[in-house]
Amino acid sequence: MKTSMKMIFALAVFAVLLTSGPAYARDQIQIVGSSTVYPFATVVAERLGAKGMFKTPVIESTGTGGGMKLFCGGIGEKYPDITNASRAMKDTEWEMCKQNGVKDIVEITIGNDGIAFASSLKSKKLNFSVEQLWKAMAAKGPKPHKWSEIDPSLPNVAIRILTPPPTSGTRDAWNALVMSKGCDAKVKAADKDSCELMREDGAVIEAGENDALLVQKLEADPSLYGIFGFSYLDGNRDKIQAASINGVDISLASIQSYEYPVSRPLFFYVKKAHIGVIPGIREYLKEFTSTSAVGDDGYLADRGLVPLEPKKLTAVRSAAANLTPMTMSK
Amino acid sequence: MIDRRSEEYRKRSALRMKKRYSADRRFRIYGQGALVFGALALCVLLISIFSNGYTAFFRTKLALDVTFDPDVLGVAASDQDRLSLEQADYYPVVNNSIYAAIPGELARSERRLAKDLISNGASIELREMVLEDPSLVGKTVRVQLTASSDLDQLHKGNAPRDVAEGLRRIKDRQLEWYDRWVQEGRVSLKFNFNFFTSGDSRDPELAGIGGAIVGSLFTLFICFILSFPVGVAAAVYLEEFAPKNKWTDLIEVNINNLAAVPSIIFGLLGLAILLNFFNLPRGTPLVGGMVLALMTLPTIIIACRASLKAVPPSIRQGALAMGASPMQVTLHHVLPLAMPGTLTGTIIGLSQALGETAPLLMIGMVAFIVDIPGGVAEPSAVLPVQIYLWAESAERGFVEKTSAAIMIILGFLVMMNLFAIYLRQRFERRW
Secondary structure (H helix, E strand, O other): OOOHHHHHHHHHOOOOOOOOOOOOOOOOOOOOOOOOOOHHHHHHHHHHHHHHOOOOOOEEEEOOHHHHHHHOOOOOOOOOEEEEEEEOOOOHHHHHHHOOOOEEEEEEEEEEEEEEEEEEEOOOEEEEEEHHHHHHHOOOOOOOOOOOHHHOOOOOOOEEEEEEEOOOOHHHHHHHHHHHOOHHHHHHHHHHHHHHEOOOOOOOOOOOOOOHHHHHHHHHHHHOEEEEHHHHHHOOOOOOOEEEEEOEOOHHHHOOOOOOOOEEEEEEEHHHHHHHHHHHHHHHHHHHHHHHHOOOOOOOHOOEEEEHHHHHHHHHHHHHHHOEEEEOOO | OOOOOOOOHHHHHHHHHHHHHHHHHHHHHHHHHHHHHHHHHHHHHHHHHHHHHHHHEEEEEEEEEEEEOHHOOOOOOOOOHHHHHHHHHHHHHHHHHHOOOOOOOOOOHHHHHHOOOOOOOOOHHHHHHHHHOHOOOOEEEEEEEEEEEEEEHHHHOOOOOOOOHHOOOOOOHHHHHHHHHHHHOOEEEEOOHHHHHHOOOOOOOOOOHHHHHHHHHHHHHHHHHHHHHHHHHHHHHHHHHHOHHHHHHHHHHHHHOOOOHHHHHHHHHHHHHHOOOOOOOOHHHHHHHHHHHHHHHHHHHHHHHHHHHOOHHHHHHHHHHHHOOOHHHHHHHHHHHHHHHHHHHHHHHHHHHHOOOHHHHHHOOOOOOOOOOOOOOOOOOOOHHHHHHHOOOOOOHHHHHHHHHHHHHHHHHHHHHHHHHHHHHHHHHOO
16 A cells, blocks of 8 residues: 555656646647537648648637637637637727737638528428518517518418527628617617627527537427528438428529528638648648639548639639738728 | 215225225326326437437548659659658649549539549558558559549438539539449448547538547546545545534535535636646646546535445454454444445546536637647547537538537546446345
8 A cells, every 4th residue: 555655646746747847839720719610620720630741620609709819819839829700800809919929820711601590391481581580580670470460471470580690700700790770770870789689588599509409409399490500411311301492492503602691701811920830720721722622623522521613723722822921901 | 974884985985995096006107207208308319419420520522643743742763761752742742633533524614623632631541651651652553542522422321412513512414424433333431440449620521539638538537536635535534533613514514515516616616626726737737637536526525525434333343352443443344344335426426527517618628629639738639529510510511520529528538337236236235
């Protein structure tokens, strides 16, 4: 017993020495950010790792806002190298980055995503206008209890909509593309920002970032509607369907042309100062912008990413190769 | 005055007696009912996990005739050293082998459908085969290649085939080929060793729990070597040496409260102090183990103190009477007797730590990590995190993986608890 106790203490001392050692050198890319970009970024990361030259990047799904906060924390090994975003960087985030010394940032557009307004296959496929959706969801709207109160052609069913949390880029995009566009003119004139406020009387239910769970909830209750990215819809076509919005069905083509009203580009941001310090970042950029990844027949298209138009893709590829830093000129 | 012998009184007392007996019986039935309910709930849970998950231990293999054509591989016949074989392009070889398994000429769109039936990992499997036996180049062999997740799910019966084509991942044309292959005996289910040896993947058919198991072991190791000595030292001091005063009372109350603190708080502490102040590497078993050690400490201290208390004073007095110093009394006599109980408590604490995700979320361990960690300072996932990540994935193939991972973590917990029971039965002494 005595010797084993001594062993344990020795191990403990060893552990303390281990932890108080000098700063380690990170040789693995660290990526944070949007849960919408996560399924695509992980596939690219795995491909990079499978080639055997670099370690597979580590990717955390923190939501766009959470990712920006970590990314803009500063320069150095303890801060992530790349953040994924399902919307463009905001002015406030740009300021935060600059304040912490993160000055040169490369913005890469990887493709497009459409946000589906979906329900169970057991429910009737419907068409909504952006205005109708605003009326159903807005805090400043008429707050109807049933869909039929908005328009008699809609079903006589209670309104219950699951939305992603405010930290989610999907929610930001929904706010920008549906809530502010469908906003009532009077409300908009009074206070533009209040258009985006959502009801808190139970009709709009905040669900987590877990999109797979959302699919299960929708499947269980045909009267529920949910908001999530196209890739989840595409992967679960045997369970859920998407309503058309302003008469346009969600599809690869309608998202790519932005004809579907709720389509948006997806991004990731790279810290220029980390390139050359953390091995593999340049190769990751190259892989992510390659035709075999984001091209029309690329492996990311198979996962539900809507490719960029060829012209746009060429521009993005040259930005990735030249590491052109972004500018905020709004 | 009640006449205890009257007919009326006896009748009433018999009635009361009967009532009390039946109340007693009812009480027992409630207790049994609660047990049966608990057992049923457990059964339903286990059955649903098992029935969802057991298929994950197998994966569908497709027997294909692979031609290792040096021209397709891009290696010249003269220069077949290891490096060129390693960097050769095996992807077209895989594709050619699957086209060859389908009779007739294939249109471009059909080729794509055909390619979708074989896993992305197939070219790596071929590379490993060739590296092991370079003489394969130029030959045609029948190889068992891993099928894609879509085909895998179809073969296991997890994906429906009797719904409209638009609602299925597998298209009509692919079904046709699949049925043909089944008749030809090309499709088979093999035990999925890969599931235990590889790390996470975005392709369900390639994803494994190996990385998470290694990560969990590293994390528990760090957790144990930090929390056990500190916990035992604290308990021994408090129980055997510390004076009883306001301060020690306060510490005792706080230790008991600490055991009830939600684990996410420890995660926040880890984020603020270990990551941001001490700059320890994010998402590693080192930081995870330290955070979980904080969480496990109170459990160990409480268990150790309870077992120290259970050692009868006569042991201490006897040792003191023989001239042992207080330290000798504790280290030679009291602590060894308290060890079985302490270890049991430690194992319970560690199995709690094994199932914890909330604090790990804060320190970046909830992440997509493919490489199996080689040390405590490399990012890694742990078992419960892997379960969470798979449960969250859109691909259908991860449903069975999730349940299989749950089965593995349950297996670990059962083993740890059996070990605790063994320690208790083998070494515990009663006075």
